[in-house]
Each structure stands twice: as C-alpha cells, then as structure tokens.
Amino acid sequence: MRNNKVLSAFAGLLLAATSASSQAGIVDGWGAYTSTSSGNHCRNGCSGSELDVFEWTSAGGELSSYATTEENTYGESKALVDLSGTDYLPILKVMASASQSGMKAGASAFASQGFDYLGDESTNITLNLNLHGSVGGNSRHNSISAHVGILIGTSMPFYPDFGTAYYEAGMMGGARGVGTGYLNISRGTNINKQDNISFDLNPGESFYVITEMNASASDGFADAWNTLTMDFLDSKGLQAVSTPQPSSDIPEPPIFILTLSALAFLLRQQLSKQK
Numbered sequence: 148m149r150n151n152k153v154l155s156a157f158a159g160l161l162l163a164a165t166s167a168s169s170q171a172g173i174v175d176g177w178g179a180y181t182s183t184s185s186g187n188h189c190r191n192g193c194s195g196s197e198l199d200v201f202e203w204t205s206a207g208g209e210l211s212s213y214a215t216t217e218e219n220t221y222g223e224s225k226a227l228v229d230l231s232g233t234d235y236l237p238i239l240k241v242m243a244s245a246s247q248s249g250m251k252a253g254a255s256a257f258a259s260q261g262f263d264y265l266g267d268e269s270t271n272i273t274l275n276l277n278l279h280g281s282v283g284g285n286s287r288h289n290s291i292s293a294h295v296g297i298l299i300g301t302s303m304p305f306y307p308d309f310g311t312a313y314y315e316a317g318m319m320g321g322a323r324g325v326g327t328g329y330l331n332i333s334r335g336t337n338i339n340k341q342d343n344i345s346f347d348l349n350p351g352e353s354f355y356v357i358t359e360m361n362a363s364a365s366d367g368f369a370d371a372w373n374t375l376t377m378d379f380l381d382s383k384g385l386q387a388v389s390t391p392q393p394s395s396d397i398p399e400p401p402i403f404i405l406t407l408s409a410l411a412f413l414l415r416q417q418l419s420k421q422k
Contacts, residue, residue: 172261172263172301172353172386172388173261173262173263173301173302173353173355173388174301174302174388175209175210175302175303175304175305176209176259176261176302176303176304176305176316176320176355177209177210177259177260177261177305177355177388177389178207178208178209178210178211178212178258178259178305178307179207179208179211179212179213179214179228179229179230179237179257179258180205180206180207180208180211180214180228180256180257180258180307181205181206181207181214181215181216181226181227181228181254181255181256181257182203182204182205182206182216182226182254182255182307183203183204183205183216183217183218183224183225183226183243183252183253183254183255184201184202184203184204184218184224184252184253184254185201185202185218185219185220185221185222185223185224185245185250185251185252185253186200186201186202186220186221186222186250186251187200187221187249187250187251200221202218202220202221203218204216204217204218207228207307208305208307209305212229212230212231212389213228213229213230213231214226214227214228214256215227215228218252221245221247221250221251221252222243222244222245222246222247222250222251222252222364223242223243223244223245223252224241224242224243224244224252224253224254224362224364225240225241225242225254225372226239226240226241226242226254226255226256226360226362227239227240227241227256228240228256228257228258230258230260230387230389231389232376233376233378234378234379234382234385234387235260235387235389235390236260236274236356236376236377236378236379236387237258237260237356237358237375237377238374238375238376239256239258239293239358239360239374239375240256240360240371240372240373240374240375241254241255241256241291241360241361241362241369241371241372242254242362242368242369242370242371242372243362243363243364243368243369243370244364244367244368244369244370245364245365245366245367245368246366246367246368247366248366250365250366251363251364251365252363252364252365253361253362253363253364254361254362255359255360255361255362256359256360256361256375257307257308257309257312257358257359257360258356258357258358258359259305259312259355259356259357259358260355260356260387260388260389261353261354261355261387261388261389262353262354262355262356262385262386262387262388263353263385263386263388264348264349264350264351264352264353264354264384264385265384265385265386266348266350266383266384267350268350269347269348269349269350270347270348270381270383270384271345271346271347271348272345272346272347272348272379272380272381272385273343273344273345273379273380273381274295274297274328274343274344274345274356274377274378274379274380275341275343275377275378275379275380276293276295276328276330276341276342276343276344276375276376276377277339277340277341277375277376277377278291278293278330278331278332278339278340278341278360278371278375279337279338279339279340279371279373279374279375279376280332280338280362280369280370280371280372280373280374281332281335281336281337281338281368281369281370281371282332282333282334282335282338282367282368282369282370283334283335283336283367283368284364284365284366284367284368285366285367286364286365286366286367287333288363288364288365289333289334289363289364289365289366289367289368289369290331290332290333290361290362290363290369291331291332291360291361291362291369291370291371292329292330292331292332292360292361293329293330293331293358293359293360293361293375294309294313294327294328294329294358294359295327295328295329295330295342295344295356295357295358295377296309296312296313296324296326296327296328296344296356296357296358297324297325297326297327297344297346297354297355297356297357298313298317298322298323298324298325298354298355298357299322299323299325299346299348299352299353299354300317300320300321300322300323300353300354300355301322301353302320302321302322303316303317303319303320303321303322303355304316304319304320307359308359309357309358309359312357313327313357317355317357322354322355325346325347325354326344326345326346327344328342328343328344329342330342330375332369332371343380356377358375358377360375
C-alpha cells in the first residue's frame, strides 16, 4: 500500500511539473511589416499611353523583428520597423515625397509586439506615445498618421493592418482590446504629438502592442523618419517575446527533466527504506 501511495504521489508531481513546463505566453501574432508605393494617378485625365501606373514593394511579416523597404519610381517613399527599441517596443519610421504634378507616394509601417507579464501582483501599465514629423506642400492629402492599440491575450492571427489586427484578428484569437491611441500631423515642421494608453494586468497575463504608421504625399512631402516612438511608464515584470535569449555552450535541461530526476531519486530513497 505504501508503495502505491509513493507511486501515486510521484505520478501526480510529474504531471504537475509537465503541465507547468508546457505553459507558455505569446508565441504567434507578432512581427514587423513595411510597404511603400509610388505612382502617377493622372488626376486630370489620361489618354493614350498615359494610363495610371503604380509601383509597390513590401518586406517583413510574422515573427520578423525588423523590416524596411523603399520605392522611388515616381516619387520617394520608405518605411522601417524595428522591434529592438527601449523595452523592445516598436520603433516605426515612414517618409513619402512627390514633387511632380500627378505623382503620389505612400509608406506604411506595421508592428505587433507581444509581452508576457511575469509579476506576482496585479498592476496598471501606461504606454506613452510620441509622433514627430513634418508635412508640407500644396495638397491637403499630405499627412502622417499613427494608430496604436492594446490587446490582452496569448494568441492571434498576424494581419499587417491596424483595423483588421485590432478589431478582427484580436477577436478571432480570443484577445480583447483595452485601449487605443491616434496621432496625426497634417501640416507643419518638426511637430510633436503625444498620447498614452493605460490598462490593467493580472499576474500571468500577456498582451500585444499593435501599431500602424502611414505617410502620404502628393505635390508635397510627409516626413516622419524621426519618428514614432513609445515607452512604458514602468516596465517592471514585462518581457517582450522578441527579446534575444542568452546563448550557452551547454544547454540548460528542461524543468520537467530536472523535476523528474529529483522525484526519481526520492522514490528510490522511499523504496530502499521499505526493504
């Protein structure tokens, strides 16, 4: 009877250790994506060989921590996303310029970064946002804009579009939105716009920072190459999923193997005492 009790306890502890080791935070839905375009839209009408033309290029995708691209056929446009900024929050840069009549340029940068909260107590997180840029020219369509949103959850499909990612992909993956921010510059030089998003977290919860930045120019420029940045008021207990993991020549054994070895030793000790 005592042997059975020992074996039962051993099995229960092993199951608990295996279950604990299988728990994980965010593993998908994060990444960096950029796209740029330029074209001749023939606003005053086209004829013959003057048909509308459009060039487009993109880079990055899910599980990418960096993406950059540019397209300069009919105007100048470039975009960049880097997930290695402060606290591994996204850094986004976009720029578009089109000086000739009928030409248009656009740039878009998208990022979805995941964070696991490792703290032992419930907390409030504040994310500060800052958009810096310059917009000028003769068209009212020249602009820079940025959307940022917070989704609490551990899984979601990756869609490089803010509206789809926040309002649709979040629900599809079971994540819930807890706040958004919007920043826009329509005219001016060296303009700064600020906003912030605050939300509550419980121990063990994970969340995504979803953000998209766009620049559009026609007969003018929209320059936010310096830049959209963000920072946490307090990042204690937060770990980004793109944080580089320390390398080692000797890999650490999984926790459940260590637990199994310890439990096996205890079982042998118990059995030897009963002989």
